[in-house]
Amino acid sequence: VEAKPGGDVTAREIDRDLQSPDPEVRRRATTVIPDLPPDQGADYVVRALGDDDWRVRKEAAQIALLLGPSARLLDRLVELLFPGDNVGLRNAVVETLASFGRSAIPAVTGVIPRLDADGKKLAAEILGRAQDPSALVALERLLDDEDANVRTAAAEAIGDLGSLAVDATSRILLRALEQGDLHMRLAALEGLNRLGVVIPWEKLRPLTGDPILRRSALAAASRTGRTEAADALARALADESPAMFRLALVGLAELVLAAETTLRIQALDARARDRLLEAMAPSAKDEGSRRAALVVAAVLGEPGAVDLAIDALTDDRLSREADAALRIFGSSALPRILARVAHGDATLRAAAIGRLRGLVDRQSEDAVRLALRAAIADLSGEVASAALAALGSLGGPEDIAAVFAVVAAKTPGSLPAARAALAALAKRHPEDARMTAQVARRDQASHIATSVIIGALGGGVLGTVADDVSFLGGALSSPDPETRMTAVEAVAEVGSDLGLDAILFALADEERDIQLSAVRALGRLRSKDGRAVGGDRLVELTRESSDPELVATAARALGATRDARARASLHPLAHSVSPLIAVAAVETLGRLDDPQRIETLLELTGHPHAEVVKAVLLALERVSDPRALAELGAALSHEAWDVRRLAADCLGRFGGDQAGRFLNDKLAVETEPLVREALSRALGAIEAPSTIRRPATIAPPKAEP
Amino acid sequence: MSLGARADEVRMRPDEFRLLRDLVNGHSGIYFGDESLPVLERRLRERLSALSLKTFGEYYQFLRFSSLNAAELDEALDLLTTNETYFFREDYQLRALRDEVLPKLAEDNAAKRRLIVWSAGCSTGEEVYTLAILIAESRLFDDWEVRVYGSDISRRCVAAARRGIYGASAFRAVGPEIRRGFFADKADGSHVIDRIRQLCHFGHLNLVDTDKVRVVGRVDVVFCRNVLIYFDQRSRKKVIDMFYERLMPGGYLFLGHSESLLNVSTAFELVHLSEDLVYRKPFFTVPPRVRGGT
Numbered sequence: 001v002e003a004k005p006g007g008d009v010t011a012r013e014i015d016r017d018l019q020s021p022d023p024e025v026r027r028r029a030t031t032v033i034p035d036l037p038p039d040q041g042a043d044y045v046v047r048a049l050g051d052d053d054w055r056v057r058k059e060a061a062q063i064a065l066l067l068g069p070s071a072r073l074l075d076r077l078v079e080l081l082f083p084g085d086n087v088g089l090r091n092a093v094v095e096t097l098a099s100f101g102r103s104a105i106p107a108v109t110g111v112i113p114r115l116d117a118d119g120k121k122l123a124a125e126i127l128g129r130a131q132d133p134s135a136l137v138a139l140e141r142l143l144d145d146e147d148a149n150v151r152t153a154a155a156e157a158i159g160d161l162g163s164l165a166v167d168a169t170s171r172i173l174l175r176a177l178e179q180g181d182l183h184m185r186l187a188a189l190e191g192l193n194r195l196g197v198v199i200p201w202e203k204l205r206p207l208t209g210d211p212i213l214r215r216s217a218l219a220a221a222s223r224t225g226r227t228e229a230a231d232a233l234a235r236a237l238a239d240e241s242p243a244m245f246r247l248a249l250v251g252l253a254e255l256v257l258a259a260e261t262t263l264r265i266q267a268l269d270a271r272a273r274d275r276l277l278e279a280m281a282p283s284a285k286d287e288g289s290r291r292a293a294l295v296v297a298a299v300l301g302e303p304g305a306v307d308l309a310i311d312a313l314t315d316d317r318l319s320r321e322a323d324a325a326l327r328i329f330g331s332s333a334l335p336r337i338l339a340r341v342a343h344g345d346a347t348l349r350a351a352a353i354g355r356l357r358g359l360v361d362r363q364s365e366d367a368v369r370l371a372l373r374a375a376i377a378d379l380s381g382e383v384a385s386a387a388l389a390a391l392g393s394l395g396g397p398e399d400i401a402a403v404f405a406v407v408a409a410k411t412p413g414s415l416p417a418a419r420a421a422l423a424a425l426a427k428r429h430p431e432d433a434r435m436t437a438q439v440a441r442r443d444q445a446s447h448i449a450t451s452v453i454i455g456a457l458g459g460g461v462l463g464t465v466a467d468d469v470s471f472l473g474g475a476l477s478s479p480d481p482e483t484r485m486t487a488v489e490a491v492a493e494v495g496s497d498l499g500l501d502a503i504l505f506a507l508a509d510e511e512r513d514i515q516l517s518a519v520r521a522l523g524r525l526r527s528k529d530g531r532a533v534g535g536d537r538l539v540e541l542t543r544e545s546s547d548p549e550l551v552a553t554a555a556r557a558l559g560a561t562r563d564a565r566a567r568a569s570l571h572p573l574a575h576s577v578s579p580l581i582a583v584a585a586v587e588t589l590g591r592l593d594d595p596q597r598i599e600t601l602l603e604l605t606g607h608p609h610a611e612v613v614k615a616v617l618l619a620l621e622r623v624s625d626p627r628a629l630a631e632l633g634a635a636l637s638h639e640a641w642d643v644r645r646l647a648a649d650c651l652g653r654f655g656g657d658q659a660g661r662f663l664n665d666k667l668a669v670e671t672e673p674l675v676r677e678a679l680s681r682a683l684g685a686i687e688a689p690s691t692i693r694r695p696a697t698i699a700p701p702k703a704e705p
Numbered sequence: 706m707s708l709g710a711r712a713d714e715v716r717m718r719p720d721e722f723r724l725l726r727d728l729v730n731g732h733s734g735i736y737f738g739d740e741s742l743p744v745l746e747r748r749l750r751e752r753l754s755a756l757s758l759k760t761f762g763e764y765y766q767f768l769r770f771s772s773l774n775a776a777e778l779d780e781a782l783d784l785l786t787t788n789e790t791y792f793f794r795e796d797y798q799l800r801a802l803r804d805e806v807l808p809k810l811a812e813d814n815a816a817k818r819r820l821i822v823w824s825a826g827c828s829t830g831e832e833v834y835t836l837a838i839l840i841a842e843s844r845l846f847d848d849w850e851v852r853v854y855g856s857d858i859s860r861r862c863v864a865a866a867r868r869g870i871y872g873a874s875a876f877r878a879v880g881p882e883i884r885r886g887f888f889a890d891k892a893d894g895s896h897v898i899d900r901i902r903q904l905c906h907f908g909h910l911n912l913v914d915t916d917k918v919r920v921v922g923r924v925d926v927v928f929c930r931n932v933l934i935y936f937d938q939r940s941r942k943k944v945i946d947m948f949y950e951r952l953m954p955g956g957y958l959f960l961g962h963s964e965s966l967l968n969v970s971t972a973f974e975l976v977h978l979s980e981d982l983v984y985r986k987p988f989f990t991v992p993p994r995v996r997g998g999t
Binding site for chain 1: 850852854856860863864867868869899902903904905906907908909910916917919920921922
């Protein structure tokens with residue numbers, strides 16, 4: 001049977017093909033089931049769900065979703081939760097009913113009282129996987145079922161639902177932890193672990209002695225923030241089981257990373273120490289253990305850990321823990337870091353320099369500055385940039401001349417960092433910076449550096465503001481684009497309208513970046529009394545230019561003028577057919593405190609370009625107006641899935657009961673997995689749970705073999 | 706073109722010439738008469754090689770419809786408009802500026818102490834620096850706000866002008882005092898000294914893009930020599946009107962020796978100087994279209 005254009009496939013044909021010995025014929029027959037009347041289709045799709053071949057079952061599950069959760073199909077599916085021999089069919093039924101989400105919950109909960117224990121376990125699984133908080137009532141009831149396996153399955157399912165209703169699930173699971181039998185307590189504990197719920201140490205301590213619960217209890221101990229828990233985890237490092245060692249190690253590291261003050265850990269016995277050193281060695285294969293071991297070794301003050309942590313700084317998988325380890329070591333790590341700054345791989349040297357700022361103290365200040373001064377002229381742009389960034393915040397007035405010279409040299413790899421460092425030093429030591437600039441003003445090669453200082457100090461560097469603007473005008477005639485760019489930016493920072501002509505002419509620069517920079521500068525340019533002076537020209541630009549990038553940049557610059565007339569011109573730009581311009585205008589409007597922006601934003605929710613609609617949603621999210629909420633809710637039905645997903649996230653941040661209702665209603669019908677995930681996430685955010693959670697940040701412990 | 710012809714053998718057909726000519730004219734106002742076919746063919750041929758195109762017809766399509774057409778049009782204009790020039794060219798006009806116009810402007814602008822000069826179509830910058838040298842030498846504007854703007858439709862020319870480094874041929878009409886006083890000889894050529902360079906500002910402007918040229922602001926003098934001769938009548942009129950609008954009342958327009966505003970309806974008044982005729986925007990403005998041609 002093949003699908004026919006008129007959709008006039010007969011039930012007899014499907015019936016015949018579903019009996020074919022060839023699985024491909026049966027699969028193809030399944031694909032045309034939607035052409036049948038709905039009730040008939042439900043019967044055939046259930047038949048296909050029970051097929052021997054997984055491909056047919058998979059196709060049938062897809063078709064069931066396509067047919068939707070009709071009463072007939074739900075009735076037929078829940079019937080299959082009663083005892084039967086076809087395991088494949090029951091699995092497919094669980095899959096399909098769970099995919100229907102909230103729509104399947106009344107049918108499943110309605111049938112539970114009549115199901116046997118196996119059926120109830122399946123029902124609990126469906127309810128957990130349906131990812132809808134309305135299943136919680138039925139699942140809580142199953143916690144009191146006479147069958148232990150059903151109770152355990154219910155506790156597991158509640159754990160699965162957790163993120164949608166954190167407070168409610170945590171309350172139920174904590175009750176189950178205190179009152180339930182051993183297996184239910186284990187399921188509850190694991191559910192709480194998955195949610196990252198903080199369980200008081202007093203409740204956990206007795207569980208750490210139970211051979212069944214110990215592992216999960218120690219995993220939970222890592223979230224308590226208590227020294228006693230750290231001791232328990234440290235003792236567990238001596239456990240014979242490698243899995244328990246790993247769990248304790250990761251838990252200990254989590255505890256340390258989450259602690260607001262440095263936790264003390266008792267010294268390890270020789271065997272535990274050997275295992276720790278083994279775990280953090282570069283040759284160790286388990287990445288999670290290695291990450292955790294770096295942190296724990298730092299707390300224990302293991303000397304070899306400093307170099308290993310430095311080595312790990314450039315490894316994306318380990319850098320967070322390596323960084324934390326070096327912070328724990330504090331200034332005692334500085335000699336090793338300084339030794340590594342001078343030699344070796346450039347990326348590693350740059351990373352090591354980047355850590356100096358957080359570790360330097362009064363005693364080490366001079367040695368650190370000395371190392372940085374040597375590194376700012378390094379041949380590697382990466383190293384020089386890192387050193388300049390560090391010197392920008394750690395350097396003194398005596399460093400201005402050296403950084404000034406680096407800016408003047410305009411080395412491509414390190415110029416941005418050099419400019420930022422010089423600006424930072426100038427702001428901290430303005431008098432020294434002024435003197436340096438005045439001495440160098442005649443030297444054309446130094447115009448870029450002098451411009452940086454004028455920009456950083458906002459004028460008054462070479463004399464009067466007029467003197468500075470005149471100097472910058474000269475710098476704008478430089479053949480070097482970087483000098484012109486820096487001068488344009490500096491003119492914008494000097495509080496004077498004298499620079500307007502210079503910036504206007506920079507709009508005709510042959511370098512695109514300088515044109516755009518000049519447009520942005522027009523938005524920032526202020527007269528002495530703080531009035532925006534570039535607004536009129538920006539408005540003209542948006543009206544006259546046919547260059548979308550320039551107009552989009554002008555739209556953003558208009559926002560910076562904070563000028564009412566300039567703001568008004570953003571409204572028509574937001575309706576531009578060019579998405580580049582419309583997005584720029586919408587984003588700018590969204591950031592302004594303009595009461596009229598809501599009207600424009602509401603008009604744009606129907607814009608044909610999805611990116612514009614997304615920008616509108618993000619802007620509406622910040623507007624406290626019921627119309628904005630209604631539009632965010634309506635966007636949950638937008639044809640583009642990425643718009644629907646963003647609308648869900650926006651509603652989550654918007655918050656409130658109505659936003660929750662929109663999200664819940666959509667969750668019942670949405671089929672796109674990524675949108676469903678966003679809906680669940682948003683619902684979790686709206687709930688604003690009072691439960692304290694500390695989700696794991698290092699790889700979760702593996703199951704005991 | 707025969708199959709297998711090399712790029713340097715590709716010929717421009719008359720119909721291709723007309724298409725390209727009109728495209729360039731529409732964008733820049735520059736007009737190539739029918740006799741210019743070999744010029745376009747020779748100058749644009751390298752673009753065919755660069756873009757792996759087989760005919761000038763394909764090149765026309767590229768300029769019209771490619772996503773890279775704006776950049777390519779700049780390339781084409783670079784090739785079609787580059788003209789060799791030199792310092793202190795047509796010195797009788799420069800003497801007129803130095804001896805009669807600058808003193809008058811020094812008097813007229815004494816209150817605001819500001820002088821703005823624009824070299825429109827400045828090519829590689831020789832005229833801009835010449836004007837700046839004349840202004841500096843006059844000593845009439847010391848401590849004034851002085852700007853000499855140079856603009857050209859060719860990006861490459863603007864970049865070269867900014868560099869301000871010149872070979873010997875640019876100095877064919879320059880005396881040794883000027884060269885010593887305002888240039889520094891280095892291994893790569895003669896560099897304009899910083900004092901002059903800082904007066905000069907360069908921009909990439911298409912003169913028929915009358916909206917964009919407003920970045921120049923109001924100016925006291927416009928030099929636009931040997932540029933309008935390449936324009937068609939309509940574009941010439943548009944540019945002249947734009948100059949009128951950009952000039953301050955009492956501002957001067959210098960055209961090339963072979964150029965005049967004959968046959969162009971304009972409100973400029975003709976001023977007879979001892980060595981030259983220049984155009985001036987009247988102090989009391991009359992709308993350009995009301996008055997007859999000069």
